[in-house]
Amino acid sequence: MRSFWPALLLLLAACQVSPALPPNTGYWSDARFWAGLGLSKPQEGQDVTIPAGVRVILDESPPPLGGVTVLGELEFARKDLSLTVRYLMVHGPGALRIGSEEAPFTHRAVITLSGPPSDEDVMLGMGTKFLGAMMGGRLEIIGENRVAWTKLAQTAPAGTTQIRLVEPVDWRVGEEVVIASTALDPHQAEVRTIRAVQGTLVTLDRPLAYGHFGELQTFAGRVLDERAEVGLLSRNIVIQGDDNQAEGFGGHVMVMGASPSRRETNPALRSHARVRGVEFRRLGQFNRLARYPFHWHYNGDSSGDYLENSSFHSNFQRGIVVHSTDNVLVRNNVLYGTLGHSVMTEDGSEQGNRFERNLVVLTRAFPYLPSNPIQEAQNDHKAASFWIKGPSNAFVGNAAAGGEFTAFWFDNVGAVDASRFEFRDNVIHSYLLGKAIGAPGNTGDLGALWITGDRAAPRVHGPFLLQGLTIYKTRSALWANPVGDPAGEVQMEVRDAVLADNGVAIGSHGIRDSLIVGKSANLDAEGEIGRLGVQEYGGTTTLENVTFVNFGPGTSAIATRNCFREGPNMVVEGLRWVDAQFSLCNGSSDLSILDRDGSLSGTGRMGVVVPAAPGSQAMYTQACTLIAGVNARVCPVWEYFNLLLETDRFFRSYAPDAPNLLRDDGVVQSGSDISNPPFYWTLIEGQRYTLQTDLTRWQYVRLRLYPKYKNYDGVPRAAVVVLPSSTPAFTVYRCALELQRPGTQCAEKTELAPLGGLAELESASQPAYHYDAAAGRIYLKLFTHTSLLVQR
Template identity: 25%
Template sequence: MYFYAQSCPSTATAWRPTMASATPPSSPPITITASPAVSTLYDESNLIFMAQYGYSATSLTDGPSGVVNSFTINYPTWGPEYHYLVSKTPTPALKSGVSYQFSFNFKLGQVYGTYNRVSSMTLYLFRPDDITDPNGSSQYFTTSSGTPLLEKTFTGSFTSSTSFVANSVTIIPTTDIGESVLALKIQRTTQTGPVVTTIFISEMKLTIPSQPIVPPSTLLTKDSELVNIPKPPLSAIDIQDPASCPYAATNLVHWHDPTIWSGGVVPAPNTATITLPVNKRVLLSPCSISQTAVYQKIVIPATSELIFSDAAMTWNVKDIYVQGRFTMGTRSCRYNANINIVFHGARTTASTIATNFGSKGIAVASTGFISVQGKQYHQTWTKLAATAWSGDCIIYVQDDVNWEVGQQIVITTSIYKDNLRNQNEIMTIAAIEGKKIQLTTSLRYYHYGGQEYQAEVGLLSRRLVFRGDGNSSNTDSDQFGGHILVNSNGQFSGLQLIKMGQKNIKGRYPLHFHMAGTVTNSYISDCSVLDSYYRCYTIHGTNNLTLTRNVAFNAIGHCYYLEDGVEMDNLLSFNLAARIQTIGQPAAGSTQYGDDFTESDSLKQPADVTASGFYISNAWNSFIGNAASGGWASFSFPYLERPVGNFLTSPIVPFQYPLKEFNGNTAHSSGYYFEFGSSIYVGGKLTYDDSDGLLYYTNGRVSRETYSNGVENDANIVWMTFNNTKVYLSNRGIGMWGERSEANALESHDSRRPASLFGESWVNNALVNGQSANLLAKGNEVSRQGFQFYDTYVKTILTNVVFRNYATVYPYSQSSEDDNKVIISMTHSDEFKPQGISATRNITLQNCLASQIIGHNIVDTGSSRYFNFIDFDGTVTGRAGVPTIVGAHDKWWQFDSSCVYNSAWNSWVCDKGSREIANVQFWVPGLISRDESWPANSYVGYTYLFGNGISDVRRTVATRNAGVTGISNAGWYLYLTAGSPTYMKIWLSQVVYSNYVFLAVRYPASTTFSVSCEYKYNSQYSYNFTMAASPSAVRNGNGKTYHFDGTHLFVKLVNFRLDGSEYFSRGGAKIFDVYWEFLVHINAKNTVTPPVNGFFTGLSDVLPSSTL
């Protein structure tokens, strides 16, 4: 027989349970004047034994039975004289001048004797990167030569073997300490001797003392200095109309009314399938159901509706299938009750809800509709208005919020490597007064709230909660929570989802619009996801959906997930994602191309090795005001040549779509797993192999073209545009492998680099701050650069950029390229060499050392020899108003008397005048190749400047790798040590309109020549050159002549195909195109001094006249 948890007093149509009040609970006043003392405990769970030898996995074990917070140190025979206990968790932030206490109880495991004497202990606080990683695989202790942040040696009572004896030491930092690793060195008088010995320690802790609460003198009123990060408007608050509440309708019947059910009996929870009566609107009240028994399966027919009362209840259920309507509140009647649905079930891939809809959750059929809408909280997340320290129990936020006492919030990390050193904290509200919040416990970590950036504070709690049965024995270990799948229109707001998602089962996500097509009036708003086993919010085969004002914290796999590459015209606004964890080892790779990953049972979507806050398989969606903390990346835009999953036959090409809108988004604490990773990452390639039916993913470089309608057509070419973007604590803020990108209004703080952009790219109106006041960002973990110019075939323009706080030398710098510099070169390659591809204009330098403005690395490569950029107004080089060319270290760049060598920059700085950067490639059969890669030291000769009064040697090395970059409208003399060739092809890759290169090549007397030019794609630009009377006549001529003076062949290199339109221009700066396949051919013959194997050998190196 079935018994209700409680009996309902009536089955009358008009009866209703008492509905929850919309009146929020009142908060007690905040009267606390001092923060309580708070301690961090240490034991074998968060310590590791380290030494030079004598360590093992069992060096630390549980303490004596019955002794709380205790552990045992187990020493081997003849162990080391000293060792370290190193914390695996970050140390709280410590303030200068404050007294902190480190304490523990000590007891010897054996009677005090020769081999177990502890003479002293030393407490250290190390920078995390100065010692062996305590969370790594090694217990071998090493430390760099850097001075510890704190060091305190002390003695104590270390002789008792009969009882624990208390020991403590006071430490007073002399400077604020943000991030550190605590290590306790235990020094013995001897080795451990011939027998095994032990030490017991209990109650080891670091205590932050009680301190007076002093309100900040000022609170932040804006979150950024430059960019405009939008916030949800007050119009986002839904107007409530109690008369519209669904439970108030008069045509409802009660679940607990036997007469509505077949057979006249209310179904019991163990009924295999409970199908609602057709054509009925059924009201579910707390007294209608058992609050503890697990219901098996509920089916709502297409003509029926299940309506919840706005009254507190808990419903335990396995499956719910909605063919009709499922209603738990509406937009105008958000529910105020604490309603919980708990989904039950063991891990399975079977579809017990309905075909293809899985198990353990709610599935809404294409005929159905779901509305789950709970009390609205505004804002759902905000940011700190002042820095919160370890030990603080009061925080200040930037927005007035209607959050409630007892609710949980998350305060995000303020460190760079979030997933490696987790400092996100879930706290509970004790009291709240506007923007001032008291917490029930003190913060363990430091959370930054300076003007540069601030930790986010997100509300996790909601009145409506759907959750997986996380307390069961199978759910946590199997990572198999509940899921919601909507195959139609639906509305969700004010819902919390806990322990939802089913790891590595496609389509089983916490909240998921699945193959719904173009939806209308459908949204997910102000919800939260906590501790998800697989993703957060998924848009799959669905368009026109709104995701707004949601929060997600601690999820496995990509969080906000646009699944197959066909999802377009969706709006994602004002959402927060934090602490997103990859599936499997995070993707890395030693080259730009990363590593390769294949779909498997343990990695059903191989791109989850790069799990990110937002996964965007098709960019034609709108992203406004979102923030992502942590993850492999914060925003990930993978390259899909075609859709995957259910849309393999779709004709669209996802990667060809640009961003519909990307405005006011923030990304931080990500991008660090991969050397070329970034917080906003446009890269990685996902493909489907028809032959084996598997997905494949590569996390590295892949280029993309973008078009206005996603269809390849030169008339539709558009740029990927990022507006009002904020990045901080990033490896690289925006990383774009594609062909065209613009970052307009970019604010970057404490990032290794603010952006790394390929193709034609423009960074405009930016603030790039190398060092904020965040204590956690003041270490030497990484160096920081304002921007790195690439080494070949791109066009990069920086305009209206403020670079700030590049004022210190990186102590571990190995070259200028890994120092703290504003602009750095890329110099690793001889095969890839820069043309004229980089330009700046209107750059402001604030608190930047002169030596740190340009970092050029002198190495034996072409990319080093030809580093250059144009400073269009002289604001980088300190020559305001003077257009300037910056060239590399060789005197080859000293092209006139204006040039000055800056030894700090390893660069020449020259007036630009009317000159441009030029690049040509000499292709010599058997010597200099276009299509082969040769070692950097494969020297074949030199290229010299000549003429214009130059009589000294100003040259650079030529190698077998083609390409020479220099100054236009100048004399270039090519001398090859192997001899001059009988045939040479010259590609005028960048000899720009109205400019030329005056070329001289050494040949023996009596040589005759045939010189011509051609444009590969149009024969009308092909000419046969004629002999001119003199070198001067060639230089001053039309570029269709040559001259041989018995020593040098002179040719004026001019690209006749150009009309002056071949450039990329932004913000008053211009970069000319590399123009493909305009060629000059030189054929040489000499019967007096015949060539040897195609070369005229034995020629002396003679510089042409300085008067030319």
């Protein structure tokens, strides 16, 4: 009898191991539960459907399966698990749950997406080999919230096996980290496995091949931070493609609404993703649209969605893609070695998304493939760490830490919603800005931060207010392409920036309250680094409260790209010089710099600084004084203006009472565009303009008309300009448009005869003018692709 009771107690205890489950809830391992659903327990290779209203707890690692469709719920038990599937579809109102906000998943979970290259399309555009949520499906995948990335606390020389970090980390032995390059060459980024962690000291499995800078530097009271970023690549939840990597055909993750081609507007059909602490690897399907490691696709307003503290590496196409989706949070992720754009918005409709504190290391460019639809539309052969089509989003505290092409590319973005656009405290370094691999021709002008616009779009591209930037070790730090239409000019303003060790720090755009360092203690063998600070080239440039440091012989803090003038002039004030000098163009030039306070010339008073070269500047020799040690002269302001008038030259855009055109809709257009000298206006079709001063004050004006839209249909359209003129002593010429480079002054021209009245002008189908002597007004009519010159 004594042996009976212990056995009975053990039997009763065994019956109570698992608590009672709610109705329609069961364990994957329980064949009786599947039988109760009228199903058999899934076997290898089998397709599985979890019915709506049913919750399945995955408590074992099943054999490799076919497609798994979740209409109810699939939840991972709190243990180490693996799930291999051909695809995993979460269809609304279904949900996939691994951990939760309240209780993150702390074990190891691996989802492997398997299968060879295939054109199969499962469920409305999902393709195959995917983890997807559509029509209201939910992904809740919450792993450990780790220290995603930090920085070196001291320089790690080549050959060392230990790195010192700025903060203690929760990283573990056997996990992988990436150490970013701090040289111009982004390929000096290195991946290592952790051997030991003691506080801030991390021991690596093998020596570093390159040195990685890790010191703070101070110049003129400003701190320059060029410390290498170190990112954690390992996570306890893994979503991956299988070992079959033929043709770069990995898995992919997609979150979408009900249609693969229409933005979702029905809240009930929007899918949801809350993802944290996941390692994404062997994902993306090379050269296939919409097949990316993580992708919100036409999901509309996705407020509450996030992708945080995750890592992306060893992938085959792009990284994080937000397409026709608004209001998601992408924060604190680490991406390494992405092929194609690392982080991107796709079509320009995206708004309210926030990209915060992401680390992107070594973005790689696609090889150029002629007639490739992906490349031609989205430029992966010129891959950016952040490729942005929708500018009305926030970018805060990100580190773009190296790439073969560019860091932030705002590509033909159109109008910016200033209430939504935020660009603050981002870091950019180690960008080659090289020619696209295998692409014909060159890539044109670009910078590590590059803004391009539609050349004839009838809208303003901006304002792009860039605050708190740090950029170092690039061939060209900042560049915004000018566009043909002043109503579509790229407007970039840089404030509170630290730019160092760049071939060129900034092109023709404003910069204020900033530090520009030619060479720092972070040495690099690349000869172009630290060569130029501000390079003036065809755009209005304003420098206010800028400090230049360490621009020695052979370099120049302020320089001109070409001797030949291509745009308005520079305005400077509050410049400081620490072991720095400047040297202007050596050739004939129309360049002039308004030095408001003498901080450029060293005189301490307002003046105009011009190159000392002969040729077009020879006229300044009597009125102007050479500046010792540099190739420049300083001229008294009013004498300079008088000389311009006497020699039939233009007033500059900063001259008192410089002329403007007033558009009928109230927009004031200054007397210059960003690719031509003042008194040269680029107009928009269908608009009417009036000169705000009398023509007799000026020697001449020139105007040209471009099509309003990029895809010009070939039908000429007109614009009308009214010029007040109290004298009939003028001539109107039609200019050969192709000759209208700056300096030609309409070299090939045809004089126009006046028309008899406004009615005749209204019906004119060719460029023409009418002079109303009683009103003292010249009425000009321009047509698409024409240029007119009005000369006294």
